[in-house]
Amino acid sequence: MIDTIDRQIIQATQAGLPLVAEPYQAVAEQLGITAQEVMLRMADMLEAGIIRRIAAVPNHYKLGYRHNGMTVWDVDDRHVDSLGQRVAELPFVSHCYQRPRHLPDWPYNLFAMVHGKTEQDAEKQIAVIAELLGEDCYRHAVLYSTKILKKTGLRIAG
Template sequence: MPIDEIDRKIIHATQAGLPLVSEPYQAVAEQLGLSAQAVMLSMAEMQQTGVIRRIAAVPNHYKLGYRFNGMTVWDVDDNQVDALGRQVASLNFVSHCYQRPRHLPDWPYSLFAMVHGKTEQDADQQVAIIADLLGEHARSHEVLYSTKILKKTGLRIGG
């Protein structure tokens, strides 16, 4: 989907995040010489067409004190992964949950869910809750803990 010059300017102005002010769209609009309504409509259209995937806060879990960030990976039946994934995603401590392809025989996992704990015990308790929820549907699982932050930004384009 091609983008026009105004969309490109909006993307460039917001790609590092919306301004942390009470009226962020107004601030972007003033910077670009547009109305806040025009910025919001353009961003909504770009989101509908897939140019922008989502508009969301991206917390730095480490700065918030969450030092034990684990990607849990689960081997569940492919016929049940959607329903089970919805259940896991509904847990308030799961920040993201999705299905990924298996790579047999070395990687049998298809359901991924990220958990965050201030202590290893906190994270382990969350993993145990997911394990209880999945029950016999989880044939096996692993927890892959983050050791460093590699990237906390999305795609950047030049102005």
């Protein structure tokens, strides 16, 4: 359960932390508490699973990365956890996760997002993943982004 202050912190940060030198201080001043309390409460909410993450969400297009692709892989289920961990550690993979297959139409169980400034950049990254997965991968596909979608999470009304 969240109390009134936790709710206020969520409402103050749900569209993102303020883009200032000391964002926690800005939130604290808005709520009349200390920056330390904001940070501790956010850490506690993260630990409890009330909030999922505290992270920057870049706009890849504005950064020049126009060839963004969700790679999907049909990986041996016995090795998907260890291989997924290795793929997630690649510096060009922004997120990587396992999802259930939906046979017979969708055989893929490992997903990894890559971002390239050119199509060749993205293809090189995909080749690195394919090599890493090796014989434990039976097939793959790439779903390239055609537009950027608004990335938002849960919104709590005031």
